[in-house]
Amino acid sequence: MTNATLxxxxxxxxxxxxxxxxxxxxxxxxxxAPATGPFTLPQLGYAFNALEPHxxxxxxxxxxxxxxxxxxxxxxxxxxxxxxIGSTPIAKLxxxxxxxxxxIRMGAKNSxxxxxxxxxxxxxxxxxxxxxxxxxLKAAIDRDLGGFDKMKAxxxxxxxxxxxxxxxxxxxxxxxxxxxxxxxxxxxxxMDGQMVLFGNDVWEHAYYxxxxxxxxxxxANWWNVANWSKIGERYAAAKAGKLAI
Ligand code: MN
Numbered sequence: 001m002t003n004a005t006l007x008x009x010x011x012x013x014x015x016x017x018x019x020x021x022x023x024x025x026x027x028x029x030x031x032x033a034p035a036t037g038p039f040t041l042p043q044l045g046y047a048f049n050a051l052e053p054h055x056x057x058x059x060x061x062x063x064x065x066x067x068x069x070x071x072x073x074x075x076x077x078x079x080x081x082x083x084x085i086g087s088t089p090i091a092k093l094x095x096x097x098x099x100x101x102x103x104i105r106m107g108a109k110n111s112x113x114x115x116x117x118x119x120x121x122x123x124x125x126x127x128x129x130x131x132x133x134x135x136x137l138k139a140a141i142d143r144d145l146g147g148f149d150k151m152k153a154x155x156x157x158x159x160x161x162x163x164x165x166x167x168x169x170x171x172x173x174x175x176x177x178x179x180x181x182x183x184x185x186x187x188x189x190x191m192d193g194q195m196v197l198f199g200n201d202v203w204e205h206a207y208y209x210x211x212x213x214x215x216x217x218x219x220a221n222w223w224n225v226a227n228w229s230k231i232g233e234r235y236a237a238a239k240a241g242k243l244a245i
Pocket of ligand 1: 067
């Protein structure tokens with residue numbers, strides 16, 4: 001069904017029941033199919049409902065398909081007129097975003113950051129797996145962030161203090177040193193030459209359907225779905241110079 005057909009049906013339905021409160025038109029959520037190009041929407045690797053009860057299925061579906069999908073569409077559109085967008089590693093584009101063509105600079109920065117942030121985010125969550133860091137990663141957390149419990153408390157605190165929309169990250173450098181950092185909007189630590197070990201999305205769209213204004217509760221529950229196997233792999237990749245996003 002096209003959006004035009006949908007809108008017409010809703011209009012007719014509304015006219016026939018003028019005294020009832022009209023349903024929210026679904027067209028509000030409609031989005032063009034992602035334009036084809038060098039950027040693609042990654043697969044989650046698990047079902048939309050796999051992270052319940054901590055993250056609900058509708059949030060996962062809308063977030064991964066529509067919110068992330070919009071960044072992919074935007075990047076493919078930018079790439080049509082600006083080949084550099086599609087042909088340069090995303091870490092380099094983010095590190096040098098201030099040299100992007102002025103006409104697309106802010107939009108491209110936001111969409112590059114949004115794509116990198118979300119592609120990382122889907123990877124580092126899982127319905128099962130190790131419940132805590134192990135091995136080299138555990139040792140680095142103990143050394144640089146005061147241990148697993150302190151890291152979680154500090155991460156939750158930093159995520160709670162993000163004003164409005166943004167992200168909280170643990171970054172890693174090529175020597176394996178970790179740091180906690182938060183960012184506004186879709187900014188990403190690659191803009192500062194850092195690599196992301198893992199991060200959590202504190203935009204309301206990441207939690208509002210289930211948690212409404214209770215961001216601290218979302219942050220606390222989120223650790224139940226952290227994928228420590230994958231985060232451990234990312235730690236090893238960062239030290240080997242092979243972490244791409
Ligand atoms: Mn998001």
